[in-house]
Amino acid sequence: EAQVTQNPRYLITVTGKKLTVTCSQNMNHEYMSWYRQDPGLGLRQIYYSMNVEVTDKGDVPEGYKVSRKEKRNFPLILESPSPNQTSLYFCASSLTGTGGFQPQHFGDGTRLSIL
Amino acid sequence: GQQVMQIPQYQHVQEGEDFTTYCNSSTTLSNIQWYKQRPGGHPVFLIQLVKSGEVKKQKRLTFQFGEAKKNSSLHITATQTTDVGTYFCAGGGSNYKLTFGKGTLLTVNP
Numbered sequence: 001e002a003q004v005t006q007n008p009r010y011l012i013t014v015t016g017k018k019l020t021v022t023c024s025q026n027m028n029h030e031y032m033s034w035y036r037q038d039p040g041l042g043l044r045q046i047y048y049s050m051n052v053e054v055t056d057k058g059d060v061p062e063g064y065k066v067s068r069k070e071k072r073n074f075p076l077i078l079e080s081p082s083p084n085q086t087s088l089y090f091c092a093s094s095l096t097g098t099g100g101f102q103p104q105h106f107g108d109g110t111r112l113s114i115l
Numbered sequence: 116g117q118q119v120m121q122i123p124q125y126q127h128v129q130e131g132e133d134f135t136t137y138c139n140s141s142t143t144l145s146n147i148q149w150y151k152q153r154p155g156g157h158p159v160f161l162i163q164l165v166k167s168g169e170v171k172k173q174k175r176l177t178f179q180f181g182e183a184k185k186n187s188s189l190h191i192t193a194t195q196t197t198d199v200g201t202y203f204c205a206g207g208g209s210n211y212k213l214t215f216g217k218g219t220l221l222t223v224n225p
């Protein structure tokens with residue numbers, strides 16, 4: 001089954017404790033991205049990756065890191081989490097190609113609470 | 116940077132009434148996508164519009180892309196309770212950057 005898998009689904013942690021949210025897709029997609037969703041603010045892009053070893057900042061990259069060492073994986077790293085990073089996070093992937101974007105396939109989301 | 120504004124933020128309708136949400140971009144878009152997110156779920160792709168003035172239909176849903184490729188709309192005819200959720204537009208810009216609107220939360224009273 002074609003899917004984007006995020007782990008963990010839920011996490012409560014404390015300020016300053018490094019954490020990684022994993023994202024994996026089995027559709028051989030080149031494009032992957034991370035979004036955070038906050039009430040009243042919609043979906044805001046954190047980082048995106050056009051392909052392996054190619055990443056770029058989205059609209060709200062501060063406090064986050066990503067890596068794209070393999071095509072299928074795109075982990076989101078919070079080196080020193082702070083309470084303002086409490087949010088619902090979505091990973092998404094898609095093919096790239098001529099004519100712009102392709103449909104984004106979203107994971108089920110990761111709800112992070114940072115105390 | 117590119118901004119995509121979406122209105123209204125909320126819309127409550129009686130079942131059977133029509134519903135429209137609008138998207139406006141500060142820059143010309145390469146394309147626009149629409150997504151639906153059910154409560155507690157993740158965004159699910161509905162459709163993509165690429166051409167200036169394009170109109171596409173999916174059953175009771177009609178999607179339009181403006182002539183200048185800076186605005187778009189989603190219209191639902193005769194809403195049903197299954198239409199409940201948040202509808203997002205997402206505009207494609209340069210550098211493969213996709214910018215989402217803040218979404219319109221639709222609630223339907225049966």
